[in-house]
Amino acid sequence: MLIDYHIHNHFSPDSESETEKIAAKAVERGMKEICITNHGETFLKDGGRETFTVEEAVKRFSACRKEIAETQKAFPNLPIRFGAEIEYKKEWLPLLKTFVDKMDFDFIIGSHHIVDGVVISSHHFAADLFSRAGEKEAYAGYFEGLLKMVEWGHFDAVGHFDIIKKYGHQFYGPFRPKKYKPEIMAVLLMMKDKGIGIELNANCLRDKCKELFPHPDILKWCLKIGIENYTMGSDGHEWQNTGLNIKEALQIAKDVGIPAISTYIKRRPTQHFI
Template sequence: MSIPCDYHMHSRFSSDGQATIPEMCEAAIRAGLREICLTEHVDWIPWDKTRDFFNPAAYVPVALEYKNRYEGRLTIRVGLEISEPHLVSDQIKILLASWPIDFVLGSAHWIDQSGVYFTELYQVHSVDEIEREYFKRVLELVRDGEFDSLGHLDLVKRYRPIELGPFDAAPHREIIHEILRILVSRDKAFEVNTSPLRRGLDSTCPGLEVLKWYRDLGGEKLTIGSDAHNPEQIATGFDTALEMLRAAGFKRIVRFERRQPELIEV
């Protein structure tokens, strides 16, 4: 048994994706998946340079067309990865009321007006400070944002300078617990994002320890995503993700249709 659904990927409807939707679909079928969710970037915070790129009127009809064409071979869900949804809530409300969206990944990519991947950030602030500030932004997102699953909870680990050694969740236990408690009380899912494994890290976003905390707090809704930006990256690291799920005591993952969750055995 392996994980049958990849719930995080970007086609050319995202500013940083190049592949067409059918190229992503064919790769998903080759990887043995039964279902994918396209999660195109919605980067609408005013200081994001790519804020004008995403166009739902271009994306959604094309995604729906392929959803029909692939019926019986691959289930396609029409999703979004919304950056800082709590900071653009009025626009997001209109977006979600206007289009038949299956799934919303809510992701924090910014610390105020600096992207967490900006190398300048690391020249001005200590890594400890950047990590602490990032989790504060994630806390605000889960408290006030509109989303179905929280994307890459500890994204900062991907940008941690290698000489400092691997990211450790333990010093941030208190705030991560608060984040997880809110997810459980709002009945939101959270994501196991396998993209760090492609960058030579040995842990997903988040890692096993955080998964165990979530389970101890009563959480049961997990989505699994590769964060693929090209077809070759689809479902990468899913064997490791499944081992982690098992090690943390999870037997199910969650899938969505028109924003309604359904738990499935894996």
């Protein structure tokens, strides 16, 4: 089953896409279900993370939910779910919990983009960290943050699990999961404990590091310890990218032996065998 469970529309600070265009592209690419997952926080003009307030987010996400409901009428055969991608930042955690409880989401991605104050997913900033920190410091720092986010745990799946490699590979060479196995396993075991799933994020299959997030070795470790829920997402910020490289992500899922892909309604997963 092809699904795109990581899409940003114009209610996200980093996208201008209308839901209608996203849905049309999803149908064209053979998606059976999609989920709009906008950032909870607002951004600065240069892509830096500004702030998160419950009031602003509730207002913006309520408007998004309305647009999804309107668009759904025109696409009766494509379920469009209502989700969010929330950022791990320690000082935001109590606010995020309030926000998540208020919004009645179908699905929530937990993502970690900031290491030592640097947004590592953005080319504007990533070099700030990688040019001053050694590989071990940067990568281990990232996985340490990821662990704290999973300990908090008020979300359904970890987004782009090893996104640190997106620009990190330009400084340190190809990412080798084995080097960080203890750090990664600590995160995966905590996910298993809390019933948190993992996303197969296709965003960089075609450029940057040209790999799936996460590396297939990490997916094999997920299977070994019994993580049950696997989603797929393009992480598209432009409607043209909806569903892009999802077929390739599904092939990787099959190759590593993932038995089922999960969809969510009101944060309850349903598994679809592949």
